Amino acid sequence: MDAMMVEPRSAVSGLSRKPLLRGIHHLALVTTDMRRTLDFYVRVLGTPLVHALRTPAAPPDAAPAHGVGSPPYKGILHYFLDMGGDSLLAFFEYPEGVAVADRDTLGAMQHVSFVCGPQRYREMLARLKANGVAIVAGPLLTIPPAIHSFYFFDPNGIRLEIVCNLEGDEQDLQVVRSCAMPEAELRAELAAISHDAAWIEDMVAAMPR
Ligand SMILES: [Fe+2]
Incomplete structure (x- = not known):
């Protein structure tokens, strides 16, 4: 099989x-x-x-x-x-x-977000600042309850983000799991898009039960 x-x-x-x-x-x-x-x-x-x-x-x-x-x-x-x-x-x-690309157009890439553990997150922030890279936003809470980010630009004007679950492990990042939300909250959000019950079931099919 x-x-x-x-x-x-x-x-x-x-x-x-x-x-x-x-x-x-x-x-x-x-x-x-x-x-x-x-x-x-x-x-x-x-x-x-x-x-x-x-x-x-x-x-x-x-x-x-x-x-x-x-x-x-x-x-x-x-x-x-x-x-x-x-x-x-x-x-x-x-x-x-x-x-020069307009990142806010259809089909464009708005930004790239890299991930690391909490200690490396703080090290990267310091490393970028020490190298004269301007931090244009953050560190700030981006996905409750614990996902934090800061933002900067590469030399090409590409917007970059480093994101971290500040309550997470340094090695085992669990990126997907750390972004999970309660199924009821996800269903409530989806109900604002469509009342098609079969479609909503497909969208929540991967939620942990
Ligand atoms: Fe992002």
Whole structure:
């Protein structure tokens, strides 16, 4: 029997209560200055460089090897950083002069939030300040009762957040569990979106019983 078939399932819809995917492999961001980006991420934020790629240098009129939505430049730097949690942060180096993104538009990435334990959270705040990085908000309570965050920008203007469950363990972060809310409260929020009972059952299917 397929191992997928034995996952616990919602009695109502048959939806799996466990995610089908295993998290983020990489986020792909854009810089126009890889050197400056590496200075910040490797030296200040502590995300080690693990791979340095260059995208294919195909003829300018060739179709993008990775299809629609690929970077519109050939032979550009594509570097990968270890952001922890067995996930990567990737950058493409675009030419100077590309348009600056508006993070508050449809399909844009509003911000990236990194996680760590309580002690590292305080260390990172001090480390960023010591390196002259402006903390633009926080530390503040962002998800009750104990999830706190502070916010800053990378050299590309990408809004970053470091988040921490201040009541949590330093190593076993329990990111998902620490964000859980009582099922009744979640149902009340969903009722403001839809009165479709079957849809609401699907949405709460993963709630711990
Ligand atoms: Fe956030």
